[in-house]
Amino acid sequence: MLKYGLTTFLIFVCSFIEDAVAQPAVGWQEEANINEVIYNAPLQIISGAHVSIHQLAAQNPLVVAFVFTRCSGICTPLIIQLKESLQFAPNIANKKYNVLVVSFDPRDSVKDMENMATRFNLQHEGNWEFAVTDSISRLISSVNFNPVWDEKTLQFDHDALLVGVNSQGFVTKKLLGLRNSKDIGLLINSINNVFSPTYRLPAQSNLFSCYNYNPKTGKNTPGLGMLFIALPAILSFLILIFIRLVSKSKSV
Amino acid sequence: MEAKGIKKNTAIWILAVLVLFVLSIILGIIMRLNQGGAVHLEPGTFYADMTVHGITMIGIWFVAGMAGVNFIMERYVKTSYWANTFALVMTVIGVVMLWVSTLIGDFHAGWTFLYPLPFKIAWSAWATPMFLWALAVLGVGWLVWVLSLMAALLKKYSISQVFAWQHFRNKNPEVETPPFVLISMVSLLGVLTCLIAAVVLLVLLFAEYYSHGTFVNDALLIKNLTYFFGHTIANEMLYLGLAIIYELFPEISGRPKWKTTWYVAIAWNLTLFFVLLAFFHHLYMDFVQPQGLQIVGQLASYLASLPSAGVTVFSVIVAVYRTKIKWSLSNLLFFIGIAGWVIGGVGAVIDATISNNFLLHNTLWVPAHFHSYNAMGNVLFSLGFFHWFSVEYSKRKGQERLSSLKLSFLLLGGIGFLAAFYVAGAESIPRRYSSYPVEFTSAKLLATLGAVFATVYLIAILLFFSSIFKRCLNMVLQRS
Structure with a gap:
């Protein structure tokens, strides 16, 4: 009897491991892929240009934001917050950068992205680019971004992620979640190869x-x-x- | 002379604990009234109050358990009167230093004094070193006491006997380890470990303080050590109380002495090992802690608590179910205390489950569960012992008065006070707020209700206090 009790108890204890492991492993995510080269995905920009990420980064270092146009969650606040933080970010006056907003939803078209840019009043901002790519899975896996499709909500479950890419195409810094202007300032500095002491x-x-x-x-x-x-x-x-x-x- | 000395010292410990307990409850009630908006404290004063309330409560119920275990251990082995007295003197000095550093020096980094708070001086500059030295004084006194009790047991029992390993496979071993000896040793070794953690912690903190920035600490290391010490001592003091219950509950109830069986031995050996790893659950929100240690924290929380709770509850139910029990105030307090310990323990295990902790972390659920197994668990274990001790060894015997009233007030006050915490926790009201913003609509009402019920609990404690205090004071004043 006691043996059965002990076995049941052990099964009960172990059953919670799955829960523990299933939690988002935020841990070192921001440190993953740092100093690695981002996948050189071909992009279709809303202006009609066809360009690769590395070519775009060579013009100006990039802040890459991953979104999808049908998102009812974090995508809109991510872009609004980024737009606002860039106005107040410290020590970025002389720094070069472009913001690249890429859709990770294969259903999104260039038109959808154009509408999104218009919605945020960013369609004419010189250093903002909205784009889609046909190599999205290779691009997101190169920065360890893992959206999960949820059939119930018909939405992607995903992080709010900004990836900093310098002119050579290296990932210099990642920011998870909605971040303040100070963090955005550090991101811009890092893509300009300026040391950013975050830890x-x-x-x-x-x-x-x-x-x-x-x-x-x-x-x-x-x-x-x-x-x-x-x-x-x-x-x-x-x-x-x-x-x-x-x-x-x-x-x- | 020494046995008499231990008895007198036990009476002094009881007097000191009761006085400090009443004062600390009053501080607790003031905090809840402030959160409810009925009184107004400056935030610094509130946190100084919180610091001294927390650390005093942990300290007094630890020494209460130690004093009880020391007294009962005399039945099995000879213990050191001098170590007991040394601990008493060091505790008095340490407590005075603590209260001065917080209430006069205004030190208010919380009882967990999480790094780097103690060094962000927002109080008198001398208060930080005095607080840390107070902990050092207390630690040295308790370390000597714990080592002396361990030595006393290990003079008579081998290591395998003291941990009852011979009971794992043999139903009738040659040497029987009494449950009291097993649980005391398990607890003492745990206490020794967490006191060593405290020594390492204090050495590192002193190194930073006195090096004036030449040496700085690793925040993750300090937080791990803080909870290694803090979480472990808060658990071990409960086990000290349980050791007393295993010895006294059957005796007071007129039942045969409990024996160590293979499952009791296994359960307490599991507790010995896993309680030392459970503290990792305090670091779930620290993203830099490796995920492996977070999982260890969750598993150890189950494996440390559930087996020992299971066998204890089983033993108590077997003892009382359909048997004729000689109920007295002491064994009723033990019985209710075990219920409080189990309820608080379930609350703790819920919070120690990672997926739940995302919701409950740093809400009032946390004080809800630790007040459950302390205020309605460990306190009652020791109160039961205090009552038994004072009646058994006092010349002022006689009918215990107002027993039903005392228990009714204790239950009503205790349950109401805890319910206010639990409901607030379930509503995600944060803890450690000196006052609540209007967004937390029910927070103030619940805090005020908590204060009202805590006052009822205080009345019950004062009723216990008056009878136990008189008897113990008599013992202290008696000429040997």
């Missing part, structure tokens, strides 16, 4: 980080700090053994 970097004064980030490989390795987290448990079990040995030797 406190390991320094000589910081000895015990939990993780050490290697910008060349883009990977984290456990740091000395992790040892400090394990230390109390290790020490207490050693103390337990030590006390027992001492009391045993005294009683002999």
Whole structure:
């Protein structure tokens, strides 16, 4: 009876793992693909031009926003917020940039994107480009953007993502979610190859980080700090053994 | 002399705990009244109040459990009177320093003093080091006490015996480990671990403070260590109370002593291991924490709490179901306390489930569940012990008066007070707000209701206080 009880309990406990794993792994998403080359997708711009992303980036570094025109969620606030933040972003006065709004919905046509640009009153803004591409899946997988189609709502479940691409076509920075003008300023600086200190970097004064980030490989390795987290448990079990040995030797 | 000394010290611990408990409840009521808009505190004063309320409550119910365990442990092994006295003196000094740093120095970084808050000085400059040194003083006193009790047990029992490993496969082992010894050792080892975590934490914080910026800490490391210490000690103090219940509940109820069975042994060994990993659930919102540790946090939360709760509830139900019980105030408090602990525990496990935590994190659901297993769980475990101790060892015996009234007030006040938290939590009202903006339409009403019910709870505690206090004071003043 108790064995059945224990088995049931273990199944109950394990059943929640799926829930835990199913949560959006925001974790290191913003760091994924940094310093990698964005897929050179051919674009059809609403002006009628045909150009690739790398060609566009070579003219001016890019802020790429991924949207779809039938979106009833985050796409509209993302564009409005970006438009507004670009007006107030600090330290970008002399910086070059273009904003490329690409649809990730294969149903969207150039006309749909043109309507979207008109809706935001951006159709005549020189440094805003609205485009579609026939290579969307390769483009979004190169920046780790993963929209999921939901049959119930007939909408994509997706992040609000801005990707910064420098003139050489490298991803320099990503921003997830609706971000303020300060973050947008850092993004613009990063695509202009200006150092943007978004995280406190390991320094000589910081000895015990939990993780050490290697910008060349883009990977984290456990740091000395992790040892400090394990230390109390290790020490207490050693103390337990030590006390027992001492009391045993005294009683002999 | 030493046994008498332990008895007297236990009485002093009880007096100190009761006085600080009443004062801390009053601080809690003031906070809820402020949130309800009935009184007005400056935000800094509110947070100083919150800091001292939280840390005092954790501290006093930890030492209450330790004092009870120390007293009962004398039945099995000889414990150190000097370690007990040293802990008492250090606790008094530590508490005075804490109250001075918060109420006079205005230190108000919360009882979790999350990094880098203690170094963002918004109070008297001396209050930060005094607060940290207060924790160091308390830590040293408690560390010595815990080590002395562990040493006392390990003189008599081997490591495998003290953790009842011989019970895993053998129904009638040669050496039987009493449940009290098993659970005490499990708790003491857990307390030792979290106190070592506190030592590491304080050393790192002192290093930053006294290096004037030459050395800076890693925020993720400090948060992990803070909750390793804070979460673990808050759980272990409950287990100390449970050790006392395993010993006293059958005894007071006139039932045979509980024995360690294979499932009791396994359950408590699981708790020993997994409670040390459960604190990771406090870092679900810290995106830089690796996902693997978040999953460990969720699994450990289940595996630490459910087995020990299961066997305890099973043991209590077997003890009371269709059996003739000698009910008294003490075992009624134990019984209700276990119900409070289980209800709070379920609330905690709900919150420790990652998908739920997205909704409940930092809402009033959090104080709801931890007040459940503290105010209506652990407090009642210790109150049951205090009552039993004061009646059993006092010369002022006699009929306990107003028992029904005390219990009624305790239940009414406790349940009402907790319900206000739970309802607010379910409505996503945030915690740690000194006052609520108008958008939270029900927040003020619920806070005021919480304060009213907490006052009823306080009246019940004062009724307990008066009888227990007199008896314990008598014991302290008695000439040996």
